[in-house]
Amino acid sequence: MDNGMREKLLDREGSEEGDLKVRVYNESKKIWKVALPGIIARVAAFGTIIVTQSFIGHISSVDLAGYALVQTLTVRFVNGILIGMSSATETLCGQAYGAKQYHMMGLYLQRSWIVDILALTLLLPLFLFGGPLFKLLGEDPSIVGSAGYISWWFIPMVYNFVFTLTMQMFLQSQQRNSIVAWISIAQFAMHVPLSWLFVIYLEWGVDGAMAALCISSWFVAFAEFGYIMGGWCPDTWTGLSSAAFKDLFPVIKLSISSGIMVCLELWYNSILVLLAGYMSNAEVAISAFSICLNINGWEFMICLGFLGAACVRIANELGRGDSKATKFSIKVLITTSVVIGVFFTSLCLAFGRNIGYFFTNDVEVANAVSDLSHLLSISVLLNSIYPVLSGVAVGAGLQGTVAIINLCCFYLIGVPIGALLGYVANLEVKGIWIGMILGIFTQSLALSYMAWKTDWDKQVRLASERLQRWYLKSSEEQNGNGHA
Incomplete structure (x- = not known):
């Protein structure tokens, strides 16, 4: 090879490398524009729950265990359903925004309100009869009394989820979620x-802690x-409309599959807390496990920011009809999230022994929390992988497939192994957590394989067909004043 050809080859390679750097930089800007406000909003919102737990924990250990039981079991159960069902808003609004069907986004938001209000109202007995339900499950009687009372306090609080979750996804899909971050910061500062x-x-006492949580929420x-x-959303919000009641069944169908996907994930932790409630020292076991799960959950809020970014980026690109941009975005998302996960894993290893106080x-x-710190650090690392892949699935509307994966990995692998290690091998809470980690690890592998094998050109076609099937003309189009 002569010098001239070698120089041309080096120039081409340098140009491709430079082009890749530019593409990664541009994609990273788009990701962080969605992810950073989402991270701030979720960390601040979850922080209010952590702050409430901290105040209640300094009132009494029984109330701490009661709060942990309700927040980790009932609230997580209900929140899982609402987050999952609301992710239908994320899929539809994200793809509609990519396809420039702006006026449809407000209708999708209103349809989600209708579906979510009906779902939450059907779930109210879980809070109204929280005490008897926990008693029926065989939980410690002293904890059951506190948990039953705290359950009533959560009723006014959980109804805000119907609106905040869907509105945040609506704003996020059009990259207007910086306002959500500022509102959430104000919430935490007030709380x-x-x-x-x-x-x-x-x-x-407990009444004051729960009242503050309701007001700030x-x-x-x-x-x-x-x-x-x-x-502030003139193109995507055109006011309340009776058209929101049309085509509800397809939205309900997508919402249910979305709900099952997320619920199987969130309920997984709830079932493990329930198992901890049957340990010999239930009060300590539930409190320590719940504290670790909340620390893990707080860091998970950062990962949920990337889940939201993944959903928006994938939905937008599929709506635009660009499968290559979709695949490139997935690679950048996963790499960025893993780097952040490694950083927080290091923090858990460094400070895990004192965080319980x-x-x-x-x-x-506090000592029980310290004993779980190494397992907590592993969970934090895994948090950086599977939420992004779940976000990819939501953006593409593949919630049904992920629901099957979650069912198999969590309930056929994680829970049985956790129960065996916790009770048969006498590892107690550590055994339960090891089972949880194994379930999440297998889920991460399965989701990675799914993302790799997905035909993204086919997903572009499916997204286009879905948007056209549910499309309603805007008022301008109906009056003949719009344009194609």
């Missing part, structure tokens, strides 16, 4: 002093209502 005022200064809902309906003064509980 901490409000909790101190009610619990410490006014000495209202609904603050977010009303603020998002004001933003959307106040004229943030939530409780009980030395026994």
Whole structure:
């Protein structure tokens, strides 16, 4: 090879490398534009739940266990259904935005409100009869009394999920979710002093902690209502419409498959907490396990930011009809999320032995949290992989496939192994957590294989067919004043 040819080859390789750097940079900007506000919003919102747990934990260990039982079992159960069903909004709005069907996004949002309100109302007995249900499940009687009372307090709080979850996905799909981040920061900034005022200064105890949680949660809902309906989304929000009641069945069908997908994931942790409730020292086991799950959950909120970014990027590109951009986005998303996961895993390993004291003064509980710190760090690392792949599935509308994967990995592998290690091998909470890790690991492998084998050209066609099938003409088109 002569010098001239070698120079041309090196120039071409340098150009391709430079082009790749530009593509990665541009894709990263798009990802972070969605992910960063989503991360801030989720960390702040979940932080209010953590703060409430911390205040209740310093009231009494029984109330801490009762709160942990309700928040980790009932609320997670219901929240799982609502997050899952609301992800239909994410799929439809994301693809509609990519296809420039802007006026349809407001209709999809309203349809999700209708479906989610009906679903949550059907689930109310779980809160109304929380005490008897926990008693029926054989939980410790002292914990059951506190859990039953706290269940009632969660009723006004959970209804905000119907609106905040769907509105955040609506705004996120059109990359307007920076307002959600600011609202969530304001929520957290308000929640901490409000909790101190009610619990410490006014000495209202558990009532004060839960009242502060309800007030700060609904603050977010009303603020998002004001933003959307106040004229800041002129193309995508055209007002309330009776057309929202049309084509509800397909939305319900997609919402149910979405709900099953997320629920199987979130209920997994709930079942493991339930298993912890049957340990010899149930109060310590539930409290320690719940604290670790909440730490894991708080970090998971960062990963959910990437889940949201994955959903938006995949849905937008499929709506535009670009399968190559879809595959490139998946690669950049996973790489970025794993790097962040490694960073937080290192923090867990460095500070895991002392983190329990943030939530409780009980030395026994804090030591139990310390014993779980290494398993917590492994879970944090796995958090950086599977949420992104789940987001890819939501963006493509593949929730049904992921639901089957979650069922097999979590309930045929994770839960049985966790129960065997916890009770038969006498590893107790550690055994349960090891089972949880194995379930998540197999799920991550399965989702990776699914993303690799998916025919993205076919998904582009399917997205186009779905959007055309549910399309309704805007008022301008009906009056003959619009354009194609």
